[in-house]
Structures are given as structure tokens and as C-alpha cells.
Amino acid sequence: MKHKTHQDVLLFDIDDKKQGTIIRKPGSRNLYFLFYYFNRRVEKTTGLPDTKKNRDKARLWLDRAMEKIAASKFVFADAFPGASEEEKAYFAKLEGWQYTPEPRDILFGAYVQEWFESVWSNYPVGTKKDDYKQIIDYWLVPYFGDMTFFQISGVELQKFISSLKRKKGVKKGLPLSKARAVNILIPLRSIWNDACDQFRWVLHNPFTNLKKHLPKTRPKRREGFRYQEWQEFLKHIDPWYQPVVELMLLTGMINSEMAGLRRSDIHPDYIMVQHTNVRGREQDTPKTFYRIRKIPITKAIRQRLDILLSRSTGDLVVTTKTGTVFRPANFLKDVWTKAGKASGITDKVPYSLRHSFAAWALTLRIDPNRLVRLMGHGSKKMVYEVYGDYIEGLEEDIWQILDYFGRDFIEPKKKQAASILAFPGQPLTVPSPVLTLPTAINESPDSL
Secondary structure: OOOOOOOOEEOOOOOOOOOOEEEEOOOOOEEEEEEEEOOEEEEEEEEEEOOHHHHHHHHHHHHHHHHHHHOOOOOHHHHOOOOOHHHHHHHHHHHOOOOOOOHHHOEHHHHHHHHHHHOHHHOOOOHHHHHHHHHHHHHHHHHHOOOEOOOOOHHHHHHHHHHOEOOOOOOOOOEOOHHHHHHHHHHHHHHHHHHHHHHOOOOOOOOOOOHHHOOOOOOOOOOOOOHHHHHHHHHOOOHHHHHHHHHHHHHOOOHHHHHHOEHHHEOOOEEEEOOEEEOOEEEOOOOOHHHOEEEEOOHHHHHHHHHHHHHOOOOEOOEOOOOOEOOHHHHHHHHHHHHHHHHOOOOOOOOHHHHHHHHHHHHOOOOHHHHHHHHOOOOHHHHHHHHOOOOOOHHHHHHHHHHHHOHHHOOOOHHHHHOOOOOOOOOOOOOOOOOOOOOOOOOOHHHO
């Protein structure tokens, strides 16, 4: 018998790469197969305790395996179904076939690690990529990590949805909102679809008919400001940020667009909205193509821009008092919430300014198609369904809104009128403003 320098215990005299051998490892009572396949050492447990009967049984299995290897009929994945998927795929490639594991063979948690490297890593840098990672680590892996894809059924997804509750904070134990639950299911569906595509699985889609099992919470309505309500709220905003929030209301721009606004985006007659800054990360690609838009600079907008530009020392137009990047989350916590408590107006969020811009513009009767372009949407449907909610009594604020936005917000520019060509024999005509009030626009409220 040949002596080994390692601590494996040889049980047979046979120690040839073409024959393989049976060993018992220190600290284990079980027998192990040891052989070489495609010049790679393979060491696998037999699952059998060390007895004479089991030694003979293991030797017989190994002899037959060696015969199959010699005849090129050995299939590693069939011989060792408990081996890692990576190892099965490796030997399958050498054997000349494509290994395709079954849904029962793949654990969700194990596949996710591979998915992070092969799919997620190629996602463009941005909030979607960050959100996916957070959802997977915080919600999906803790629940599905030890399940196989075969076990992830529609019934299991229903159980998962019912388990979605806040894990910490004052609302700990309360169900998540419907919108939040839907957002959590999005990366789960992506991983499921990618696994089915990669392994060519044809499985029943467990995501069908889940709508009725989602939480029954109502979405919060984002209502805009009345004019006097806005003035009261504005008085309690930190003076440094007053031109910031006013510019948001005058343009319909949101927090991330304000944070990404650069000097190079400011032109003599318009603002080019094309950059965002989300969670401290600048992005040159907006949420949608339509979000790249031009906003004409009115006198009211110019007044706020001049303040912001005069105190900015870098390329970013909007900064904190210390000159650092404007971060929406910090602004909400340190500025907006404090103003809400001080004014008693606590039902608004910064996004309410975008709703207010749309509602105030509609109150001034501007062309809906123009409003769509100003807000960066593809159709009027979004404007009316999401931002067009009626604000009780807002029509009473029309003259104050007009004064706040300025007449140049609703009236066509002279240079636009000058570009209109008259037909031969017809006088040059200029279209009247879109705004139609109860009486002529030039009349004051007192004359009504």
C-alpha cells in the first residue's frame, strides 16, 4: 500500500487515476469517492458510514463509474445531483452538453448572488439599481433565500405579501402601503423572469392574480396650496431656501431637478431641465425623455434665479448654506418639516409644489398642451389625472396667482407674434392670450 502525505485514510490498495479510490476523511465516519475526471480532482461523499459492506458497495459503484468514464458515457450531474450548480455546469460543458438545472435544484438565495454579478452589475448607475439592491437584501432574501424556485408559487407570494409589515420605527408591525408592496414585487419578478430565461424553464407564472391580495391602503392625495396658505407656509421657510421653493412652484421642477440644476442649464430666455441629483448622485439621464424640457424665464423666475446664482460659487445653482450639494432628504427633514410644524400646515410635501404649479396654471387657463411640455409629460392624461385635482376655492385666488406668476407667464412673447406670417391681402394678426377670465384680462378685480 502506498503511503499518503495528507491525512486522508486510504482503504484500498488501488491508487491509480484511472481507477479512483475510497477514502475516509479525518473527523468523519463516512466514506468518500476520490477520482480524477477531465484531469480535475473529484472528492465526493458516499453518504455511507465506514463498514465493510459499505466499502464493497462504494467500490462497486466507483468501478462502474470508471468504466463509464473510460467509455465517455459518464454524466457528472446525474452521478452527483447534490453537487454545486457551478460544478455541474463545468463538467457538462466538458462532456459536450448544456446543463440545465430544474427549478427544484436552484435556491433563490444562491441564484441571487449569481444574478448580482451577471445582471444587476450591468444596470446603469442610479436609484433603480440602488433600490433593487436594498429591496433584495432587506425583503426578498430573508424570506425566499432558502426556498427553491419550485417552491415560489402564487400561494407563497400571497403569504409573502401578507407578511410585508414595517420592521422598525413608530409604525412597526403596520402593513406596508400598496405602492410599497408593488415596488418590492418588481425586482422579485425580474429575478424570476431572468432565471426562467436563463435555464429555459416553462413554469406557471406565480405573479398572476396577485392584485386582489395587495394591501387595501389608499394612496395619499397630493393636494396643492391655496395662495394665502402658500404665503403663510413660505414665511416659515428658512430664508436661504425661500427662493428655492419659490422657483419650484414657479416652474414645476422637483427636488432632484433643483439639486441637479447647473449654471450651464440657465440660458438668457429659458432653463434647460436636463440634469438631476438623486441621493447625492448626479445623473445626466432624466426619468423619461419628456423630462428634458425648456422652461421660459419670466420676470418672477428671473428674480429667484438671480438670488441663487449670486450666492453660488460653483456650477451647481442650488446649494446648502455651507455650499454643499442640496440633498432632498435633508431638505425635507431640516427645512420643510420645520416650516410645516411652525405654520400648522403639515399635510404638504415638497412634491406638492409641482401639484400647485399645475393647478395654478390650469386656473390661469393656460393651454393644456403647453402645460404638458412645461411639466415634462408625454400627454395631457398625466396632467389631468395626477396633477389636475381640483383645489377647493382656488379660483378665488386667480388675481393673486396671476400677480405671483406674472403676466409674462400667460401672454405670448412679442417675438413669437412677429414670426406669424399674414396671408397675401390679409392683415397680420396676433392670437389673443389663452387666459380667459370672467371679464377682460386688462380689467382689475375691483371693476368686476
